Amino acid sequence: MRILFAAHQFFPEHYAGTEVVTLNLARELRARGHQTFVLAPKRSVPASDLHPGEVEDYDFEGIPVRRVGRPKEDPVHPRLLDYHNDVMVERTRDYVHEVGPDIVHAIHFQGLSASVIPVFKEFGVPLVYTATDFWAFCPVVDLQRHDGAMCEGPELVHCLRCIASRNPDSRLRRMVDVTPDVALRGAAALSETPLSRHSNFLRQVGIIKERPGYIREKMELLDRVIAPSRLMHDLLVANGIGRDKIQISYDGIDTSKIAKAPEGREASAPLRIGFVGNAAPHKGCDLLIRAFKKLPPSLDATLTIHGNLQRFKPIVKQLRRLAKDDGRITFAGPFRRDEVGRVLSEMDVLVVPSRWYENAPLVICEAFAAGVPVVATNLGTMPELVKHGENGLLFELNNAENLARQLRRLGQEAGLLERLRGGIGPVKTVEENVDELEVLYGELLGENRRTA
Secondary structure, eight states, rough: OEEEEEEESTTTOOSHHHHHHHHHHHHHHHTOEEEEEEEEOOOOOSSSSTTTOOEEEEEEEEEEEEEOOOOOTTTTTTTGGOOHHHHHHHHHHHHHHOOOOEEEEOOOOOTTTTGHHHHHHHHHHHHHHEESSSSGGTTTTBOOOSSSSSSOOHHHHHHHHHHHHTOOHHHHHHHHHOOOOHHHHHHHTTSGOOOOOOHHHHHHHHHHHHHHHHHHHHTTTTTEESSSSHHHHHHHHHHTSSSEEEEOOOBOOOOOOOOOOTOOOOSSSSEEEEEEEEGGGOOHHHHHHHHHHHHHHTTTTEEEEOOSTTHHEEEEEEHHHHTTTTTEEEEEEEOGGHHHHHHHHHHHHHEESSSOOOOOHHHHHHHHTOOOOOOHHHSTTTHOOBBBBEEEEEETTTTTHHHHHHHHHHHHTHHHHHHHHHHHOOOOOOHHHHHHHHHHHHHHHHHHHHOO
């Protein structure tokens, strides 16, 4: 089979969970004799040397990749490119024509936009979509509302406030902050009138208002939707996406570089606590540092923070200030993908203190593959994987005191760490994931032939 993967970005510059999932699947399928390709946008000048709409072809670990420079936002239609992008439509059509795939598997549509979905279907091939995050029904992707509440889907007033709260233009933030809800709803009505031609704000309101319906309409063309968690399944259904086409399938991980800790391994002294992730606020690294500093001096423990220290530099500076001169806390920085086994082997426990739902956190599965228990927020997909008192511990969202209590238990309750290690079951591998996909692809191709 010839399989085209579509993603929102790709290696080597981008290497988070979605990119890792895409690479693992494309690589394993290629190892089985299939031909795999990747189409992905890339930020254009000045963020890179690629101009808007310009294409770049290269190989990454033997996989052909085409990247397309992302067009700049049109000030007349701000945020429209998030879901409708004519440049990506044309570049996608060109590449599908060149590749001639039997199957298209979209891992993410951000950057490409939902407008490429009909393009894939023009060629009469099955289209699979894996919902790796919440982009399909959240314009800021992470479902974290401006007021700190967790969200379950679009509501225009909240969407406008969320977008404004993250906008670098402080004037826009202030304007939306002081605008009552009733006025924002009134702006939504005015966005459909000729007045919008003379108001950038009304145009943006109209674009955000149209986003959910546009995406739902295009996603009706999908042949199958894969939800990597029960949470994602429920959110997709609640937001009218893929109702009769969804199957739940957790992501498999590459375990080739991860060695499970030997049975009967004794707890180390000190208790080695680890964090793996970037410094974005929703990852909760600051919460972990505050909780760690609440541990009693008598508890022998260390905290090592692994992640990219170049992104979110102001936040990293705040984290270092929060850690102060605590010699027990180390900022170890990033590591290569093939070093994940070594990094995990140097921990007694991994902490995932996220403030967002975490749709499919690969790092939890990687920790389990290494025999490392996990302490995680009792939110979203995390309790689907981390069973309190069985293979890890859960703590309350944003509660540093509660997190500190769970960490104290690991250091003070005799035998707890060993029991949690013993409760870790087998993890799903990328090979098992691809076994499932080969069956799915075969079924869809068979249905396609019968329909033709």
